[in-house]
Amino acid sequence: MSTTSNPSKRDRTNTDTAVAKPSRRTFLKGSAATTAGLVVGFHVPFFNKQAMAQGIAAAPISPEVNAWVVVQPNDKVIIRIARSEMGQGSLTGLAQMVAEELECDWAKVSTEYPTPGQNLARQRVWGDFSTGGSRGIRGSQDNVRKGGATARMMLVQAAADEWKVPVSECSASKSVITHGPTKRTTTYGKVANAAAKLTPPTDIKFKDPKDWTLIGKRLARLDTVEKTTGKQIYGMDLKLPGMLNAAVKDAPVFGSKVKSVDDTAVLKRPGVKKVLRVGDTAVAVVADTWWRAKTALDALKIEWEDGPNAKASSASFAEVLKAGLDAKDAVVGHSVGDARAAIAASPRKIEAVYSYPHQNHVCMETMNATVKWTPERCEVWVPTQNGEAALAATAEAAGLPPAKCEVYKIHLGGGFGRRGATDFIRQAVAIAKQMPGTPVKMIWSREEDMAQGRFHPVTQCKMVAGLDDKGEITGLSMRISGQSILAYVAPQNIRDGRDPVVFQGLNAPGPEASIGYTFPTFLVDHAMRNPHVPAGFWRGVNLNQNAIYLESFLDEIAHATNQDPLALRRKLMSKHPKHLAVLNAVAEKVGYDKPAPAGVFRGLAQTMGFGSYVAACAEVSVSKEGGLKIHRIVAATDCGNAVNPQQIEAQVEGSFVYGLGAALYQECTVKDGRIEQTNFADYPSLKLAEMPKVETVILAWGGFWGGVGEPTIAVAAPAVLNAIFAATGKRIRDLPLKNHSLKA
Amino acid sequence: MPKLNVNGKLLDYQADEGTPLLWVLREQLGLTGTKYGCGIAQCGACTVHIDGVAVRSCVMPAAAMKATQKITTIEGLTPNGTHPIQKAWQALDVPQCGFCQSGMIMAATALVKEKPNPTDKDIDDAMTNICRCGTYNRVRAAIHVAAKEMAATKTGAKPKKVSELGKSVLDIQHIDGSQA
Ligand code: FES
Ligand code: FES
Numbered sequence: 001m002s003t004t005s006n007p008s009k010r011d012r013t014n015t016d017t018a019v020a021k022p023s024r025r026t027f028l029k030g031s032a033a034t035t036a037g038l039v040v041g042f043h044v045p046f047f048n049k050q051a052m053a054q055g056i057a058a059a060p061i062s063p064e065v066n067a068w069v070v071v072q073p074n075d076k077v078i079i080r081i082a083r084s085e086m087g088q089g090s091l092t093g094l095a096q097m098v099a100e101e102l103e104c105d106w107a108k109v110s111t112e113y114p115t116p117g118q119n120l121a122r123q124r125v126w127g128d129f130s131t132g133g134s135r136g137i138r139g140s141q142d143n144v145r146k147g148g149a150t151a152r153m154m155l156v157q158a159a160a161d162e163w164k165v166p167v168s169e170c171s172a173s174k175s176v177i178t179h180g181p182t183k184r185t186t187t188y189g190k191v192a193n194a195a196a197k198l199t200p201p202t203d204i205k206f207k208d209p210k211d212w213t214l215i216g217k218r219l220a221r222l223d224t225v226e227k228t229t230g231k232q233i234y235g236m237d238l239k240l241p242g243m244l245n246a247a248v249k250d251a252p253v254f255g256s257k258v259k260s261v262d263d264t265a266v267l268k269r270p271g272v273k274k275v276l277r278v279g280d281t282a283v284a285v286v287a288d289t290w291w292r293a294k295t296a297l298d299a300l301k302i303e304w305e306d307g308p309n310a311k312a313s314s315a316s317f318a319e320v321l322k323a324g325l326d327a328k329d330a331v332v333g334h335s336v337g338d339a340r341a342a343i344a345a346s347p348r349k350i351e352a353v354y355s356y357p358h359q360n361h362v363c364m365e366t367m368n369a370t371v372k373w374t375p376e377r378c379e380v381w382v383p384t385q386n387g388e389a390a391l392a393a394t395a396e397a398a399g400l401p402p403a404k405c406e407v408y409k410i411h412l413g414g415g416f417g418r419r420g421a422t423d424f425i426r427q428a429v430a431i432a433k434q435m436p437g438t439p440v441k442m443i444w445s446r447e448e449d450m451a452q453g454r455f456h457p458v459t460q461c462k463m464v465a466g467l468d469d470k471g472e473i474t475g476l477s478m479r480i481s482g483q484s485i486l487a488y489v490a491p492q493n494i495r496d497g498r499d500p501v502v503f504q505g506l507n508a509p510g511p512e513a514s515i516g517y518t519f520p521t522f523l524v525d526h527a528m529r530n531p532h533v534p535a536g537f538w539r540g541v542n543l544n545q546n547a548i549y550l551e552s553f554l555d556e557i558a559h560a561t562n563q564d565p566l567a568l569r570r571k572l573m574s575k576h577p578k579h580l581a582v583l584n585a586v587a588e589k590v591g592y593d594k595p596a597p598a599g600v601f602r603g604l605a606q607t608m609g610f611g612s613y614v615a616a617c618a619e620v621s622v623s624k625e626g627g628l629k630i631h632r633i634v635a636a637t638d639c640g641n642a643v644n645p646q647q648i649e650a651q652v653e654g655s656f657v658y659g660l661g662a663a664l665y666q667e668c669t670v671k672d673g674r675i676e677q678t679n680f681a682d683y684p685s686l687k688l689a690e691m692p693k694v695e696t697v698i699l700a701w702g703g704f705w706g707g708v709g710e711p712t713i714a715v716a717a718p719a720v721l722n723a724i725f726a727a728t729g730k731r732i733r734d735l736p737l738k739n740h741s742l743k744a
Numbered sequence: 745m746p747k748l749n750v751n752g753k754l755l756d757y758q759a760d761e762g763t764p765l766l767w768v769l770r771e772q773l774g775l776t777g778t779k780y781g782c783g784i785a786q787c788g789a790c791t792v793h794i795d796g797v798a799v800r801s802c803v804m805p806a807a808a809m810k811a812t813q814k815i816t817t818i819e820g821l822t823p824n825g826t827h828p829i830q831k832a833w834q835a836l837d838v839p840q841c842g843f844c845q846s847g848m849i850m851a852a853t854a855l856v857k858e859k860p861n862p863t864d865k866d867i868d869d870a871m872t873n874i875c876r877c878g879t880y881n882r883v884r885a886a887i888h889v890a891a892k893e894m895a896a897t898k899t900g901a902k903p904k905k906v907s908e909l910g911k912s913v914l915d916i917q918h919i920d921g922s923q924a
Pocket of ligand 2: 087364413414839840841842843844845874875876877878879
């Protein structure tokens with residue numbers, strides 16, 4: 001367990017809690033394990049050779065100073081990054097944080113991934129590998145800075161030892177160590193070997209934030225060039241000697257099984273090697289090329305036993321969820337006073353029901369994994385958000401102990417939560433296990449990726465507010481009815497029927513996902529209703545719909561009581577200064593005190609989640625024909641410490657693309673038990689032409705570390721929905737917008 | 745054996761009838777910079793140039809290509825990523841996950857070739873590639889930066905370094921000698 005991970009936060013946002021539970025003793029014995037802090041630089045020979053052939057950064061030859069830092073004789077610094085890079089930029093941010101404490105020359109820095117197997121062998125020296133819940137930076141800031149500081153102290157100590165001077169007389173800057181009194185200097189590369197032999201210090205002091213020279217800088221990403229030349233290798237691009245390719249089709253009705261497969265014709269096709277069953281639910285074709293595997297699979301005659309869910313549909317789910325809105329079996333998330341009684345006793349009530357659909361992550365790179373299985377060893381190359389869970393899944397599917405398995409992480413072509421799950425890894429291992437000794441690359445077609453998602457949960461929410469004679473709120477109640485993500489991915493974390501993740505953004509005041517308003521009375525409860533469509537962590541998770549429900553409904557209350565939406569919010573937010581500060585920053589930047597340009601209307605939203613406070617104001621216009629144009633969005637984020645502001649801006653902009661694409665177009669509907677949408681043609685994404693101008697304000701007052709990859713998504717939809725109401729008087733309570741006409 | 749004219753070389757390949765150019769490039773010629781995103785001409789991840797025009801290679805049968813038609817992939821655009829579009833992309837840190845970016849860059853280079861000074865409307869019309877990470881605003885900004893640079897070098901200005909390009913746009917700190 002890493003010293004920094006906060007278990008409650010992990011529970012709340014972990015994308016896959018199936019962490020490996022290997023017998024550590026066996027593992028240590030069975031592998032060339034080293035004790036943490038000792039001087040054995042690890043590299044993985046097989047991967048190294050392949051990696052070089054593939055252009056993947058090769059593992060180092062030089063010994064490490066410690067687990068985080070390798071310094072080569074030429075002063076090049078390799079920083080090890082445990083979290084996965086999927087576009088969010090934390091590869092660079094984490095390197096900045098190690099380098100800050102290491103006092104190394106940033107121009108000489110490159111990075112590499114340690115493997116999950118090594119992490120287990122070394123008592124999880126790199127801490128948690130899982131990359132979800134916007135935890136990349138906030139979940140490891142302590143650990144990585146400690147790694148950098150420890151290495152710096154060892155390097156300086158080694159120089160002092162060599163010079164036979166007190167270490168207190170030596171200092172380090174930009175990879176150069178200087179002995180103050182004599183002005184003698186040496187470099188990190190020259191003392192790295194000696195440093196690596198020292199016992200790591202235990203008394204570590206971090207730099208004062210005011211002395212930071214790398215944290216907080218708008219530094220260029222470390223992985224950009226390869227991503228502009230086609231040289232970046234993704235999982236889908238891997239090529240191993242003798243490798244075959246697999247295409248796979250899993251039961252389109254979730255939970256159903258394969259009845260029969262007629263492979264006679266397909267086996268005669270050129271290049272087709274095998275037609276395989278994968279468990280009882282899926283069929284794969286293995287061929288020399290993926291195109292041949294895919295087209296053969298398309299031609300394969302498969303019959304399915306559709307089972308009890310064969311008639312399920314989105315409409316049938318909606319009925320079940322609707323009944324949940326008034327059901328007795330709800331679990332309380334957060335309650336203040338007796339909201340029901342207060343509302344019942346109020347002279348005036350406002351009520352509205354909202355809903356949120358199933359959605360697919362649609363990572364640009366479809367799911368894939370490459371596996372080589374032999375009876376002795378199983379190796380997996382995979383773009384994953386959770387290396388350790390991937391290793392555990394590999395071991396289980398391979399029927400081998402974790403010590404005989406290894407997972408090599410590759411940069412992800414998008415993750416968004418989907419790649420925290422391990423379903424596709426298990427599948428690839430199950431395929432390779434039937435082809436002993438032959439590496440097999442399994443790639444999902446886009447159609448398979450659409451059908452086999454781990455979908456954004458569906459929920460409905462009944463919002464009720466009581467108002468007194470003056471229009472002041474007496475109480476607010478929210479009944480959420482619908483899917484629990486944890487019920488699908490980590491049921492062990494549901495206690496007494498309560499899935500705490502459901503209440504994201506609505507929690508009691510505190511450091512995580514807390515509500516930004518104080519109502520005289522308040523109640524949010526959840527009636528869990530789990531259709532057979534598997535739910536998963538979808539970027540922004542439950543904050544997405546909860547922010548739509550609360551922020552839209554507050555807008556409804558403001559209009560119903562003739563109050564300005566900003567003024568109403570400010571009134572309710574006086575006890576929530578951090579939430580209020582981002583909202584105020586948005587109001588100021590957008591020029592809220594002045595009217596919007598003619599024909600343009602504004603909508604506001606704010607929320608808190610993944611450790612950060614966010615707000616947005618959207619400016620939209622709607623034509624007479626109902627055409628929506630989003631002109632401009634002003635967004636603010638308070639993430640405490642802003643490690644790389646230009647990358648935070650990139651995440652904020654990207655969050656609007658993700659959130660607005662979802663709000664405008666995206667809905668996975670279920671018919672006959674299966675997902676109806678098949679590809680981008682019937683499941684559109686936001687395009688460049690529709691993208692509004694985004695102005696980002698970063699409030700970085702320090703004091704805490706908040707996530708940035710997800711929270712902003714949650715304010716995208718409600719800000720635009722509220723602006724649409726201002727423009728048209730139409731209140732949209734269910735998404736996506738494409739299902740509604742905005743025509744006057 | 746059929747041949748394809750790719751990145752200035754005539755290359756032999758073998759493929760079943762109907763195999764899209766994308767999969768010949770990726771699986772037979774080892775040019776994996778061109779990506780698969782949808783297979784139905786919706787996302788643009790597979791964009792290459794055919795005689796300088798942006799084409800979605802996932803729906804183009806390889807067999808339809810004549811050996812006289814010049815195919816350029818991201819690998820053949822420039823040897824070291826020095827096309828003004830690529831440099832602008834680097835200067836503004838456009839890519840996030842990067843998976844869509846080969847296609848984006850191929851679409852953008854075709855655009856500035858045809859319209860050296862594209863308007864926002866031109867960019868809207870030409871850049872219909874899907875980016876799930878949401879790099880669109882930087883894509884737009886980088887195309888403008890590249891167009892300006894191309895115009896300047898055309899009138900004799902010395903090509904700018906990545907660290908000098910687009911300075912005023914996002915002010916990202918590039919350190920010479922670092923990977924970036
Ligand atoms: S893969 Fe060709 S357009 Fe998507
Ligand atoms: S950068 Fe990830 S899809 Fe565009």
